[in-house]
Amino acid sequence: MIKINNVSMRFNLGIEKNFSLKLFFINLFKHKNKEPKKEFWALKNINFEVKKGEVVGFVGCNGAGKSTLLKIVAGVMKPTKGSVEKYGNICPMIELGAGFDMDLTARENIYLNGAILGYSKDFINEKFDAIVKFSELEDFLDVPVRNFSSGMVTRLAFSVATIVEPEILIVDEVLSVGDIAFKQKSEQKMKSMIKGGTTVLFVSHDIRQIRELCNTVIWLENGMVKMQGEANQVCNEYEAYMLNR
Amino acid sequence: MYINNILSSLKKYKFLMNQLISRDFKVKYKRSILGVLWSLLYPILTMTVMALVFSNIFKFSTPGVNYLVYLLTGLVMFNYFNEASNLAMSSVVANFSLINKIYIPKYIFPISKCLFVGINFLLTLIPLYIIIFITGTPLNIYHLLLPYSFVCLFIFTVGMGLILSSISVFLRDMFYIYGVVMTLWMYITPIMYDIKMISEELQIFFKLNPLYHYINFARRIILYNEIPTPFTFVICAVTAIITLLIGVIIFKKSQDKFIYYI
Known part of the structure; x- marks a missing residue:
């Protein structure tokens, strides 16, 4: 179960520009009367609840706040305001292969990436063969990942990430990876996880x-919930809106 | 309560820490022919160079004790601090792609670097003891107290690593500044010379440097066959713990903001 209470997220724009050694020391000595920074609210007062077993889809144009919202739920970012309640272990599939070290072999990377995803050693030992089998990279286990093609890297990453049966699964556009055959396989795998x-x-x-796939769909627009409800209904509205823009 | 939290998360992330450390080892030696042997050879060779330069060219010496052992004791400990604090400083920035995508307690990165260099440090004790034997420096029972100073050095380094890694996220200039600071720090730490060679007034300032006390602790035992003074015991623990506390506070306060700056 996930509960999002009044979550707002603020980003300061132009952080890069405003930050220099000189300003750092100036700001060190004058805490007050700072210049007002340019602010951007990526999320504004988001409220919703996801029940156990529910599959919730998020739609919206680029920059609507979908990924920011998922990162907040995953615990990568803390919301500026509001809170997130979540129960159960989370498997975030936000970007695959983030923890890979290109100098290590596939075998070593399975352990490293597994550890980063929070698996225990015994768990990886037990599932190692299954991971390798799913990735179909049996012949390249002791090759440094540096020499892999990008498709092979994502296949490996996908196989490591999907070996768990998490209570909460966060998926950001990674439903299908690799060549056509693997694409079908990974889509099947995702569907079976979701179902x-x-x-x-x-x-x-x-x-x-x-x-x-989804029961409910939430449509985000400029950081706010524009519409929320039964999947087909929201999707129809969203498609009509996008086509008429 | 808070301590309990830390301990349980340390337990939970122990395997990750292991993996990160072993990754560092593998990556470090993967493409060299001699591999892990470099962990031993590198310090031996650099220490030999230092020893040759300072005892033969500059004619440094320490009355009553073997200069080589004197130099190496300081060097081994200072090198640990230098390497570990530098790696810890860049660890958070270097692992940004991870921090941005998945929740991992961020303190894992600086601490795993300090541990990784710590294992290397233990390996460099082997050549140090070989030199101690070769030069005929007598051993004594107080050597069993040495881990105390190593632990203090480690705690101090972790504290510094936490401070440096959080500052360097906000201020990339820190990588350059710290390089300069380390050069200065190396010279104001009595590694190649004896603190008694400096004027009395300056000595007071030199003794504000915690590294001096950790090194002094080890030298009292290894070279002078005596138990360090109670004052040395206390100052070592106090400086280490205070630095760690400052590090924890700074890191904890700033870690949620890391993501906006990296």
Whole structure:
């Protein structure tokens, strides 16, 4: 179960510009009367609740705040205001292969990436063969990942990330990776994970997938919930809106 | 309560810490022929160079004790601090791609670097003891107290690593500034000379440097066959713990903002 209470997220724009050694020391000595910074509210007062086993899709144009919202739920960012309540272990599939070290072999990376995702050693030992089998990279286990093609890297990453059965699954546009054959396989895997009773938060620009997989859809627009409700209904409205823009 | 939290998360992330440390080892030696042997050879060779330069060219010496052992004791400990604090400083920035995508307690990165260099440090004790034997410096029972100063040095380094890694996120200039600071720090720490060679007034300032006390602790035992004074015991623990506390506070306060700056 996930509960989002009044979450707002503020970013300061132009942080890079305003930050220099000189300003650092100036600001050190004058805490007050700082210049007002340019602010950008990526999320404004978001409220919703996801029940156990529910599959929630998020739609909205680029920059609407979908990924920021998922990162807040995953615990990567802390909201400026509001709070997030979540129960159960989370498997964030926000970007695959983030923890790979290109100098290590596939075998070593499975352990490293598994550890980063919070798996225990015994768990990885137990699932190692399954991971390798799914990735179909048996022949390249002791090759440094540096020499892999990008498709092979994502296949490995996908296989490591999806080996768990998490209670909460966060998916940001990673439904299908690799060549056509692996694409089908990974889509099947994702679908079986999603249908397997886990709670899913799912961001995609593919409305077909959203309709197919989600019970509820939340439509974000400029950091606010524009519409929320039954999947087909929201998707119809969203598509009509996007086409008439 | 808070301590409990830390301990349980340390337990939970122990495997990750192991993996990060072993990754560092593998990556460090993967493409060299001699591999892990470099962990031993590198310090031996650099220490030999230092020893040759300072005892033969500059004719430094320490009355009553073997200069080589004197130099190496200081060097081994200072090198640990230098390498560990530098790696810890860049650890958070270097792992940004991870921090931005998945929740991991961020303190893991500086601490795993301090531990990684710590293992290397333990390996450099082997050549140090070989030199101690070769030069005929007598051993004594107080050597069993040495881990005390190593632990203090480690705690101090972790504290510094936490401070440096959080500052360097907001201020990339820190990487350059710290390079300069370390050069200065190396010379104001009595590594190649004896603190008694400096004027009395300056000595007071030199003794504000915690590294001096950790090194002094080890030298009292290894070279002078005596138990360090109670004052040395206390000052070592106090400086280490205070630095760690400052580090924890700074890191804890700033870690949620890291993500906006990296």
